[in-house]
Amino acid sequence: MAHAYLFIGPEGCGKLAMALEIARILNCTEASAIKSLQGCDCKSCDGIRRWQHPNLYPVFPLPRLDKLDKNKVPVAQSVLQDIIARKTEDIYTPLILADTGRILLDQIRDLRSKLSLTMDRPGVRVIIMHPAERLRDEPANAFLKLLEEPPDKCCLILTAESTRDLLPTIVSRCQAIKFAPLTREEIKEEIDNRWHKPAEIAETVACLSGGSFSQAISILQGDALDQLSESLEFLRAAVMGNAEKIAEIVDSWSNRVERMKTKEKMSYTFFWIKDAMIWKAFGEESASEHLSVSNQDNVIEKMAVRYSDKQLSSIWQALEETRRAIDDNCIIPLALTTLALKINRTLK
Ligand SMILES: [Zn+2]
Structure with missing residues (x-):
């Protein structure tokens, strides 16, 4: 030793x-x-x-x-x-x-x-x-x-x-x-061993967990699926420039006491962008096995068709910057509103 x-x-x-x-x-x-x-x-x-x-x-x-x-x-x-x-x-x-x-x-x-x-x-x-x-x-x-x-x-x-x-x-x-992140299979297997959840829930949680069993636990304890659709609403509101909806979501995401919570809520936005990028890179056929979330109304396909790689990667970058700003003690509602404006400028 x-x-x-x-x-x-x-x-x-x-x-x-x-x-x-x-x-x-x-x-x-x-x-x-x-x-x-x-x-x-x-x-x-x-x-x-x-x-x-x-x-x-x-x-x-x-x-x-x-x-x-x-x-x-x-x-x-x-x-x-x-x-x-x-x-x-x-x-x-x-x-x-x-x-x-x-x-x-x-x-x-x-x-x-x-x-x-x-x-x-x-x-x-x-x-x-x-x-x-x-x-x-x-x-x-x-x-x-x-x-x-x-x-x-x-x-x-x-x-x-x-x-x-x-x-x-x-x-x-x-x-x-x-140490490498855990594989999706390992996480699925452990969720099944411990809690006997239905296969599709285990699959979704394993995808969202990003290889972290701790993340899988907090997704299972929390309301991950609701947050996933809320993050899609945020993207939609930002693209449409719907100020009222943006303000509403920014307000629900802002948590001055526990910045981790804000980060966790906004982090679901990454999944939509990531899946659209995977779709673009691998095409429809091979994308389905990589996609991390239930693909409501073919949203991911629509995003992949409508937006260029460059647009999607600048959104990814804006999300990363916002996440870092939250770590660096920024004013959270301001950072999230700025993010919405950047999404609007890039994707509208
Ligand atoms: Zn012993």
């Missing part, structure tokens, strides 16, 4: 599940290696699965709290307990992080002081940091010291969607392992 790993891949493709599985196997007390690989139920394995094991150190982002806040520790503890409870129930449960959530200096200090103590039990101490993009600035530098001089019998596992937002010095000290 290397002393530090960086698991890179899209959210919901199994990075955290793999990290926890490694922690479990490294600490299993069952003598037979075969048994430990086949889902052992020894005390240690059980503790790891519940995230309650003295050799397991989960590091999740926490809300930044005022230094003077006397309730700081209890609040942070309860956020952490809540994350752990949800991840114990189902490790693929989407982690809804507040935009301000960060891995804090206090957490890294606490981790370093715990790891500096001698181990009083067998096994390997496993630190799981998820997601490492939330480790920045001073805490990142403090963590770097741990990577430079890792304690004995210790394995650090960081997860991230990409290395873009990580310190290069952190990336270079970890062994990188890439």
